[in-house]
Each structure stands twice: as structure tokens, then as C-alpha cells.
Amino acid sequence: MQTEPELSGDPGAFDEWARPSLPAMNRLARRLAPQTDPDDIVQESLARAWRKCDQFDPRRGTATAWLLAITADQARAARRSRARRLKVVDDTSPVPDAASTDHAADIDLERAIEQLAERQQLAVHLHYFVGLTVDETAGAMACSVGTVKSTLFDARRRLRTLLGDTDA
Incomplete structure (x- = not known):
């Protein structure tokens, strides 16, 4: 060592x-x-x-x-x-209804990731964008490998829903 x-x-x-x-x-x-x-x-x-x-x-x-x-x-x-x-510039503008939104056109990966829970965002960023292994991600997040695997699984499932992927 x-x-x-x-x-x-x-x-x-x-x-x-x-x-x-x-x-x-x-x-x-x-x-x-x-x-x-x-x-x-x-x-x-x-x-x-x-x-x-x-x-x-x-x-x-x-x-x-x-x-x-x-x-x-x-x-x-x-x-x-x-x-x-x-500062809020215009809080009177209408918010589009998620059901009427064209997911393929309006929701991109970045916006979808922002909608994940903070812990899921961190796991996704560390593992997929920084390139850490699951073990290294667990070390950075101060949690177990199993927790990272579960968090990434839940994040992927949520991202599929947010991105309108019905094939999974």
C-alpha cells in the first residue's frame, strides 16, 4: 500500500x-x-x-x-x-403543462438531470460525467457501493421517465 x-x-x-x-x-x-x-x-x-x-x-x-x-x-x-x-424577473409567465410538452423537443438530458434528487444528481455526475467507478463514487459520496448502485438505478429509471423513454 x-x-x-x-x-x-x-x-x-x-x-x-x-x-x-x-x-x-x-x-x-x-x-x-x-x-x-x-x-x-x-x-x-x-x-x-x-x-x-x-x-x-x-x-x-x-x-x-x-x-x-x-x-x-x-x-x-x-x-x-x-x-x-x-431575482425573479417574471413570475407571471405561464408554466407549460408537462403532459402537453413534447418531451423529445423540450426536455433535454441536462434539464432532466436537474430534476433528479440531489443525491441522484451527484451520483450521475460522478459516475457518468466524471468517469469514476462505482467504488470511487461511493468513496466520494461517503456511502456504500450498494447505495451508489441503487441510487444510479433509481436515477436511470427517473431519467427514462423524464425523457419519455417508454421502451425500457
Whole structure:
């Protein structure tokens, strides 16, 4: 088993340790908070990880899983912050009836994913868009492999419904 470098107080060691996770952190930030700058989210995530590096326990998962969990938290915080800043422009416009909507034309995958429960969204983003294995996704979500499998199954079933896929 590879031993983890001593990270506390050594920026060079921390940089070397975190660098392999940066592409996955950036992809996750883009997926979870598309209206914000992913570099800002990754930067905040790295700053938080640096402050809490003594809490990392390699027996509980990989560095990437730990850093992605922090990135997911930072992305959620960025989304909440942005939502508080947004003002309703026109709340009188009619909302289309879901039954009368042409699903193939009006509902795309991104909008469908946004309608999933937050935990399902995170599992979908980590597994399908960031490319983590089920085991790595479980580590990033701090749950069991079985929970990830169940969450992904439920998410796929819900997405089929939202996208109007009646063949499944």
C-alpha cells in the first residue's frame, strides 16, 4: 500500500498529491454548478482541502474521492449562493403543462438531470460525467457501493421517465 505524503505545511507535497485529481474536480464543478466558474470552485475546494488535510484518511478512500466530495460541497454552496443573488424577473409567465410538452423537443438530458434528487444528481455526475467507478463514487459520496448502485438505478429509471423513454 502506497503511503500518503506528509501534507500538512508542505505546499509542494500537497500540490503533487492533489494534482492528479484536478481534471476530475474541474469536470465535477462544471457539471454541478454550470453557471459558475469551475476554476473558482476548484480553487475553493483546494483551499478547504489544504486547511483540512489532516482529516484525510487513506483507509477511508482515495485522495480523489476525498477531494471530489469537497468539490461537490463547494459546488452546492456556489449554486445556493448564486440562487440567493438571482431575482425573479417574471413570475407571471405561464408554466407549460408537462403532459402537453413534447418531451423529445423540450426536455433535454441536462434539464432532466436537474430534476433528479440531489443525491441522484451527484451520483450521475460522478459516475457518468466524471468517469469514476462505482467504488470511487461511493468513496466520494461517503456511502456504500450498494447505495451508489441503487441510487444510479433509481436515477436511470427517473431519467427514462423524464425523457419519455417508454421502451425500457
